[in-house]
Amino acid sequence: MKKTKKVLSLILAGAMMMSLAACGAKTQESKGTEAATGQESAGGAETTGEKTADGKQFKIGVLQLVQHTALDAANKGFIKALDDAGLNYTVDQQNAAGDQSTCQTIASKLVNDGNDLILSIATPAAQAVAGATSDIPVLVTAVTDPAASDLVESNEVPGGNVSGTSDLTPVKEQIALLKKILPEAKTVGILYASAESNSEIQAKMAREAIEAEGMTAVDYTVSSSNEIQTVVTSMVGKVDAIYAPTDNTIAAGMTTVAMIANENGLPTICGEEGMVKAGGLATYGIDYFELGYLTGQQAVRVLKDGEDISKMAIEYLPAEKCKLSVNEETAKALGIDVSNLK
Secondary structure, rough: OOHHHHHHHHHHHHHHHHHHHHHHHHHHHHHHHHHOOOOOOOOOOEEOOOOOOOOOOEEEEEEEEOOHHHHHHHHHHHHHHHHHHOEHHHHHHEOOOOOOOHHHHHHHHHOOOOOOEEEOHHHHHHHHHHHHOOOOOOEEEEEEEOOOOOOOOOOOOEEEEEEEEOOOOHHHHHHHHHHOOOOOOEEEEEEEEEOOOHHHHHHHHHHHHHHHHOOOHHHHHHHHOOHHHHHHHEEEEEEEEEEEOOOOHHOOOHHHHHHHHHHHHOOOOEHHHHHHHHHOOOOEEEEEHHHHHHEEEHHHHHOOOOOOHOOOOOOOOOHHEEEEEEEEEHHHHHHOOOHHHO
């Protein structure tokens, strides 16, 4: 009799444990669905995607170089694409605050954490992650030329564990826009950070376009954000306009650029819309949310569909995704008529 009671007790205990485990699994699934809200604040925040039918959950790490409008938009676009595809994932959001050594530290962390895929936003972040692993699939975005930045063997056939999207802007069209707005301009200062290889590429393209328009190009470079005020001030009286490409350092300090430039009557043509909103005059550029979304679709193809990243070509936004952006307040402050641009 005692033996029978003991057996019954063990059976009841086992049933209770199975019931509790089932409840726990249900709670975890519900939490995953509620947390599918996209990007949280940078610096280690984690968000979770919706559960899929097969229950497989992917770990994704994100390293963003610095917080500014364009890179934030690319990050959000990436997350939106994952959610739209119904991917089951957790994401570890990390931001290096513009520091290269911090990029290296975070890259090592994301690799050691065993992520299934790592997204790196901006060239220095991409170089740090690519240098930290040759096994984990790495997608890059907001990188002008991955091949020229030694991230892939070629943009057509990457050949390794890195692929992604390019934010190559229509530099020639942007300089043409400058000439249209400022037909009397003779000298254009190209403002960018010397440490960013993506900016060097755009600066070269800008010099060629400026000279083709019959103007003179002069480079003005900064090595850090601390030099922006001094360098922009030094441009006053020496140039007729400023061209600032999609440079992360300049974009993050665009309010400083605009404050000095606008006070001294210097129009600034920018590489992307966020810089215009921060006080620049105008741009004809790409939509970084759409760029991030395109990268997110690549992630789904790698994780969900098993596509070979070594054969996944670097992708670009089509021309129809580029758009004109004008800061009317800046134009008014500079006394420039932009009505003919609409």
